[in-house]
Amino acid sequence: MAKKILEVRDLTVGFPREHGLLKATDHVSFSIEEGQTLCIVGESGSGKSVTSMAIMRLIDYAGGIIAEGKITFDGEELTTKKQSEMNRIRGERLAMIFQDPMSALNPVFSVGDQIAESLRIHKGMNAKDAWNKAVEMLKLVGIPEAEIRAKQYPFEMSGGMCQRVVIAMALACDPELIIADEPTTALDVTIQAQILDLLRRLKRELRTATLLITHDMGVAAEMADRIAVMYAGTIVEEGTVDEVFRTPRHPYTVGLLRSIPRLEEEPGSELYTIQGSIPGIGELPQGCRFHPRCPHAMSRCFIEEPSLLAAKGKEGHRAACWLEGIPEVSTR
């Protein structure tokens, strides 16, 4: 078995309030192996970004706390680390690509300087070597005329170019894990296609483990080896990309896949919908969190919360649902 780069166990992240802890994620567990891309998909408020912030330990700055659970990164426990220790890990061994490249870059430094900075800090390179490596990184991510571009400032670049710079910066120190939170959501489709293509090429060449967070099932289908579907703070289904897309087990996954208008569908026909809306973290229902919206809800679902269990004969394909076999598990 391949080496586990990241292992998250029972991660519960919350925001302390007067009347107690407001839980954004509840006992979330998953792991990522070397060279693997795990995609966490979910709608807004599902806790996917909070999970990534917790792994980076940036949640501390957002007013959240890790209430429970373990985050093991390459054998090291991150939940107990001091921020000063995290500073050495973040940016070097654990890199992040954010949604909005414009705000992820410092507007008053040239992009070359910003990439070189992390090389000087983490790798102890001198200014000249760091600059040369920065230019090399810009070439790697497909920026033409990298020597000239390195001297430019973020405002002189388009959104797609800025995202390439952010990716170059993330890769500069040769990290063991990249966390990409909605890396293409702010971009236009043709630019998104370019960036996804770049990420796929880098994945093939560098074999860096990646945690990709997205709300777009299409992006997940194109990028992921494994998929974890989050709903209202918990993982409701996890499996390989084929398992989740072809034989989904959780009614929420089925609903998500069916709600997307597909190119082969009859135009103008009524679209499948999941009734109701996602509950806020302060107003979670009892029992299974999805039961008020679930077309298959049974009396048990109202009372007991199901845990994430593997399917018969399929160790890696887990779902949190009381139904044994969901009727009509079809994405059409």
Place this chain on the structure above:
Amino acid sequence: MTEPYLVEAKELKKYFPIKKGLLGRVVGHVKAVDNVNFGVRPGETFGLVGESGCGKSTLGRVMLHLQKATGGEVRFEGRDIQQAGPKELRALREEMQIIFQDPMGSLNPRFLIRDLIGEPLRLHRKMSASDIDDRVIELMNLVGLDVNRRNRYPHEFSGGQRQRIGIARAIALNPKFIVADESVSALDVSVQSQVLNLMMKLQKELGLTYLFIAHGLNVVRHISNRVGVMYLGKLVEVAPADELFARPGHPYTKALMSAIPQPSPGQKRDRIMLQGEVPSPVNPPSGCRFHPRCPYAQDRCRTEEPLPQPIGFDREVACHFPLTVDL
């Protein structure tokens, strides 16, 4: 043959001046909409797609006369709405409405829901308070909102429900024509399909005509009868939705469609990866505006601007070498 249009753009232009210096000298123009011709037929949904900055939202606004056109005409039921006087324009406003992308940004946070939905009625109709209340309840039922919540504020509603409030406001005056500007783009997929179903239902029941502006192509194909593709202020292709998606005529249309990630893992697709980015609309490229990114560009494309030409029934494409026609 083709029906008369409900709304029609004729050689429509919208330029934004770029001003520089203390005196506000005009140094150039952003040609957001440049010589666009198209029409929307009664009862149909016309989808308008393109990337950010292509001018699709500006075109939507100019069609409603929310922004004044720089040149050309917008005809609503045959009348040029730019020639309309203030009184006539006010009457026209009742017929033409808009649904915005961000429902939170378009709803006054200090208004109750009943006041928000009743606002167009108060402004345009001489109705008594109780008649307005009755109509608000009717509208809330129509768009699937809980009428018991009419004394609440917008922030107490979810994104999908806020969009329903926006739709209720838009249909309050029984308009004929609605511009939906990215009206489902900000919503999560499970909620997006609810709002799309609602829009299709209302169209059938109320006989609405939509100009549906979006960048999500799957959504546009599903809801539209015909689709127009915009690139840098120009309409490069207009075609019935199914035809456009089955056999795109313009290379840009094909590239745009092949770029959407599909939720079917392992599916092999004929993808055109576009190089570079959308050029600035201040200095658009010579000839065909798409030529610097077009994989099929030839010398003629660099010098001569292609004009829209019919290809097949009810289709037009502005390309010297359209993909569906063998030359």
